[in-house]
Amino acid sequence: MPTIYDVARRARVSPSTVSRVLNGKQTVDETLAARVREAARELDYRPNALARSLRRSRTNLWAVLVSDINNPFFTALVRGVEDVARSSQYSVVLCNSDEDPDKEASYVAAILAEQMAGVIISPTGGGGPVQRLIDASVPIVAIDRQVPGATVDLVTVDNEHAATVATTHLIDEGFRHIACIAGPRDLSTARQRLDGYRRALRAAGRPIDSRLIQYADFRESGGYAAMAALLDQSPRPDAVFTTNNLMTIGALECLAERGVRVPDDVAVFGFDDVPCATLIQPPLSTVTQPTYEIGRTAAELLLARIAEPTRPPSVKVLPTEIHVRASSRRRVTKATRPA
Amino acid sequence: MPTIYDVARRARVSPSTVSRVLNGKQTVDETLAARVREAARELDYRPNALARSLRRSRTNLWAVLVSDINNPFFTALVRGVEDVARSSQYSVVLCNSDEDPDKEASYVAAILAEQMAGVIISPTGGGGPVQRLIDASVPIVAIDRQVPGATVDLVTVDNEHAATVATTHLIDEGFRHIACIAGPRDLSTARQRLDGYRRALRAAGRPIDSRLIQYADFRESGGYAAMAALLDQSPRPDAVFTTNNLMTIGALECLAERGVRVPDDVAVFGFDDVPCATLIQPPLSTVTQPTYEIGRTAAELLLARIAEPTRPPSVKVLPTEIHVRASSRRRVTKATRPA
DNA sequence: CTGTTAGCGCCTTCAA
């Protein structure tokens, strides 16, 4: 690999001049600049990012550290991040903490060691490792959920509101025993969605039956188990609000396996888009988040934070969309239909 | 951030001794080693990976450069890679080329600039950028598809065989006009699956009707468009073999939208697992790949390649599984049923 | 076994 010295020699200038030309600095004489550019091209010179970063003590790499790489919500938002990053000369790498604080800690260590320029993160519940990034003044933007015990830039949605709307819809349809499959207690997002569910019931003068609230882990298996538990107990729900996409899938699998009909026996309203939502019968009612916009907004906040590290943290709340479809609509049963 | 000099001063030894202790080198006197470790702990010292990498001229970062981050096939295999990487002190970052040679080129540039220790890649069709990595002797393992015009370590599956089995199944079920939604012509994987389809027809003495072969882009929208084209022409297929998961989804969406029944009007056999496969009605017949194993095997090949850069490239072909479900079974129609 | 020294490739004062 040719170095800046090789280029300098070939262009008959000093290494500093090469550096200046390659970084678009100051006014270098156009004759020399042209010679430098040609020499660089001829040698297929590519700057050593390691050396440059060591010198400048920061790279041009952003990490997107998500809690579940298999959740399409997180992968979809990466595109929004990439589009902003590319236009600002950053490269984006994706890391997967898998909701595991240990893995998160090991990626945080790597981010620190590699001196990455910024981090967009959906922190795991533990919340420990992220503090290291904050302590080290690494520019950081949280997505989806807050960093426990810290105030950093955040891009999220109106979780509580959306959950209220979804639950209220189920109430208005006339369902009596509306269950909620909630996420981990230590995730702000999960708490807000559960709060929205509770608020809707309260507003309708309905009691909140804690047996109808099942906590799970935001994964498919968790949704499945929670649904199974709900079906095995009394009162058995006639509707369920599932608070993320993977848990919705798990719950639907459980219902299908047991021959429980949707929405006739149990209605379903899910949070987040579900892959192949349109292929599932009946079509699924969902709250959807603007994933691309979330990624884009987070990236823009990160740029702003890098440019001005001391600016006060800001929170962007993006709007959700509610899609009411057949899975949450009460059907007139045959028995009550006029003969 | 404390440096190795700070640790050395505090432990009253030289920086080299600190370096040796921290890297587990040679036999350092245990008294000194203990002092060093304690000093490092007290200062919360974390080595600067940039400096270390600059010095050693290689990092401990692997890149997994996939062609579509929204395809669960690719994200699922990352876990297999991570498990191997972690046990060998490498961190894994995921990059998304989005089947776009330009994006791929820009990530290749970043990988080169950051001197990453190894790359696992599913190359885009263009094939250009990967050559840079090979030229720079970056250890590289291809997954899913070959690198055009180069011989590197490769982990793939028995694409042609699996496609033959799937198509043969459709033939045996008695379908007359079996279509194929094929992938991009410049991807080895797509070619092999199409070859398998052709071979099955040939073996059954069936003509190969080129109107029944639609080329698409391995994406949902491509599958949709291809299916639409097939439905609008004559002969209209009564079965279709879709050669990847996203195109299967697109095709199913098209069929659902037009009220075409599966499998009564058109039977479907898909390649790759489809998210929420079990929720789709009718259950989908698929060829599935061992994603975790593919990731693990690729990572192991990469380790071997790093350890011995000159070893001859090897190709690992992992077995697929065929799941025949209702979407590809011929149903006895009511007309022919005994009354 | 330990310390001194030099340099990985680059950028950035500082002088000219």
Added chain:
DNA sequence: TTGAAGGCGCTAACAG
């Protein structure tokens, strides 16, 4: 405007 020189933090020769 250009060049010379130093140093980012670390490791690997080389002495001792």
